[in-house]
Amino acid sequence: KAGVTQTPRYLIKTRGQQVTLSCSPISGHRSVSWYQQTPGQGLQFLFEYFSETQRNKGNFPGRFSGRQFSNSRSEMNVSTLELGDSALYLCASSLERGLNTEAFFGQGTRLTVV
Amino acid sequence: TQLLEQSPQFLSIQEGENLTVYCNSSSVFSSLQWYRQEPGEGPVLLVTVVTGGEVKKLKRLTFQFGDARKDSSLHITAAQPGDTGLYLCAGMNNRLAFGKGNQVVVIP
Numbered sequence: 001k002a003g004v005t006q007t008p009r010y011l012i013k014t015r016g017q018q019v020t021l022s023c024s025p026i027s028g029h030r031s032v033s034w035y036q037q038t039p040g041q042g043l044q045f046l047f048e049y050f051s052e053t054q055r056n057k058g059n060f061p062g063r064f065s066g067r068q069f070s071n072s073r074s075e076m077n078v079s080t081l082e083l084g085d086s087a088l089y090l091c092a093s094s095l096e097r098g099l100n101t102e103a104f105f106g107q108g109t110r111l112t113v114v
Numbered sequence: 115t116q117l118l119e120q121s122p123q124f125l126s127i128q129e130g131e132n133l134t135v136y137c138n139s140s141s142v143f144s145s146l147q148w149y150r151q152e153p154g155e156g157p158v159l160l161v162t163v164v165t166g167g168e169v170k171k172l173k174r175l176t177f178q179f180g181d182a183r184k185d186s187s188l189h190i191t192a193a194q195p196g197d198t199g200l201y202l203c204a205g206m207n208n209r210l211a212f213g214k215g216n217q218v219v220v221i222p
Contacts, residue, residue, distance in 0.1 A: 004156070033210070042214035043157075043202065056209045090156050103147075103210065105156030 002026065004093050004106035012112045018079040021109045025072050025093030031055075032074040033103065034066060037088040046089075049074055050097050081113045117141060118205055118213035126219040130192050135216035137203035138185040144206050146179055146186050151200040151215070193220045 005024040013019050025032050033056075034046040045058035049068035066076040072093075078085055088110050092103040118139045127133050137146070145164045149157035161170050163179035163186060170177045174197075176189040190197055200215040 035212070043204075043212035045209055045211065048209060092156075102159050102162070105149075105158070107154065107156050 004091060004104050006089075006091050006106035006109050008109060009107065010110045010112075012114060013081050014114055015081055015083060017081050018077065019081060019111060020075055020077045021089055021091075021111075023074045023076075023091030023093075023106060025074070025091075026104055029093040029095050029104075030072055031094040031097050031101070032068055032072065033092045033094070034074070034076050035090045035092065036060075037090055037108070038086075043090070046076065048097075055097065078111075083113050086111060086113045117211040118203055120201075120203060120213035120216050122216065123214065124217045124219075126221065127193055129194060129220055129222050132189065132191050133193055133218065134187055134189045135201055135218070136185065136187050137213055139205060140184065141205065141207075142183050144183075146183070147204045147206065147210070148177055148186070148188055149202040149204065151202060152198075157200075157202055188216075190218075193218075195220045195222050 007022045031050045033048040035043045037043045047054055047066050048056040052068045063079045068074045088108045090105050090108045092105045094101040094103050121136050145162055147162045148160045151157040161177045166181045166183045168179045174191045178187050198220050200217050202212055202215045204210040204212045
């Protein structure tokens with residue numbers, strides 16, 4: 001079956017712009033989580049969605065937001081981009097929520113803010 | 115403050131050597147997962163350990179979960195170039211918290 005698909009793979013934006021990233025989870029998976037990965041901070045949790053509801057949120061400013069649709073596809077939006085938002089944004093899908101649920105990651109979207 | 119500290123950050127070894135990397139925390143986790151990430155790709159799950167003291171083997175990789183469920187180690191026997199990658203540990207409570215990773219380079 002198809003894996004987690006993230007689009008676009010690469011993106012260049014200028015400061016002050018906004019961006020929307022998309023994630024299509026594995027068919028049948030209902031949980032989608034988003035992470036920001038940078039060399040200095042590693043993988044930082046952004047938020048988790050399950051059945052169209054945000055279940056968990058990391059410590060990021062309100063410029064970072066997301067949503068999940070009825071087909072489990074998810075989008076995240078970053079407004080008023082800053083240089084420090086340059087990172088690899090990873091999406092992970094899981095069948096359910098749970099302590100030992102396996103997370104499957106997409107290849108990520110590489111965002112560069114100039 | 116990083117919830118999970120991984121050490122060493124970077125390790126370069128010759129093919130055939132053994133290596134051990136560590137993942138430590140002051141927090142107790144319900145379970146701990148290890149992932150490997152290669153350049154340009156997302157992390158891929160290697161193993162989940164749940165019980166304190168648990169040891170799991172995956173071919174030449176041995177994973178151990180500490181008795182107190184706060185730390186873990188990954189040991190690779192007879193490393194091969196294909197083992198090169200960023201090894202990430204992630205502790206699970208209500209969500210996954212990742213360490214910064216152990217960058218392993220195996221030189222042919």
